[in-house]
Amino acid sequence: MNVMNDSPRRKELTRQAAQLFVQEGFDRTTVRMLAQEMGIKSGSLFHHFRDKQEILAAVIEEGTQNALMIARDALDNCDSNPEARLHAMARAHLETLLTDRNAHVVALYEWRRLDPEARDHLGHLRDAYETLWEEVLDEALAADLIRGDRFLVSRFVMGALNWTVRWYDPRGERSPEDLARELIAMITHPAR
Amino acid sequence: MNVMNDSPRRKELTRQAAQLFVQEGFDRTTVRMLAQEMGIKSGSLFHHFRDKQEILAAVIEEGTQNALMIARDALDNCDSNPEARLHAMARAHLETLLTDRNAHVVALYEWRRLDPEARDHLGHLRDAYETLWEEVLDEALAADLIRGDRFLVSRFVMGALNWTVRWYDPRGERSPEDLARELIAMITHPAR
DNA sequence: GGGTCAACCAAGCAAGCGCTAGTGTAAACG
């Protein structure tokens, strides 16, 4: 058995794995395909990862951790009124699609292929991210910027946002800024 | 080679396949597992379906066709004002989760495992369904019930709705009726 | 009562799968 740290080499391999997982899906991606993409032989792969599952976990962890970081950053650097905070979160979410799209698609589609331990660990990361959203939405609800059931509003918004990975091309003409503004215009009530 | 009609036997087998595809995912579901669930041997399976892919296509076709039928029905039997039509569509969408949840989950997660021909065929079905939504949303936009970019509003709403398969339990305390009302309250502007 | 036909079974093939074992090598370390 070998190392399982987070060396730069491993980071790069993880990035390439994400690409393949998106193209082929986790189950259809063989260790031989992964190795070829990485420019090594299939056996060498197990020097960097304990098994195939661990590659999947690494991909998802990378993406979620980045999203969490960027979201926290956005909240720290914006005005403190509920609308600005809502906007900052939506924009941050969409911006991660620029840099980490592959990882997010994998997290979305291949979550169930994780073994229970990995799912548990990554579930906590995911929860931390969703909690950020719920706090911001709570503030918006308290300020009467949005109306409705807390649980349902949160689910609907997360749905609209998560669904973007299926159609949004960040290199198109619409910027994350545009989308964030439009989404918030749709769900907020203009009258105070 | 054998039949590929839509016998009642085949319908039942398709329903059972959907169940397994949801539990295990398409790739992890082996023909032997499918056969066992159906109470036959793995070889006999290929009497009903040309190959494994065709089972997947059958599952998705069944679900989409039902959703389309129910949505059309709902539109035919509701008031003609934009709000009522919006409500009818949302409610119909959520109600299909009661009867065809498995098929919808499969359509959502395993779409990319379809071969190009099946994807093309089912894509047209899916388009027909989404077109219904766009018509209803267009009417709502024209009546100033919703404001915003036509393309984006449609994507956000489809996102919020499609995402429901990930968290909504139709046997819970919230009815499709409740959810539909709440969603529409969130995206429509109360002031006329 | 011979013929037809959908439905099923037993057996197995060829290919591909994840992963392991054992070895080589070049740079880094003391």
Added chain:
DNA sequence: CGTTTACACTAGCGCTTGCTTGGTTGACCC
């Protein structure tokens, strides 16, 4: 210098995969 460490290779084991083949069964038909 000898030792360690990181990374890679070759070769292949044991198993599972989707699917095929050839044959059996029982219900229905004229």
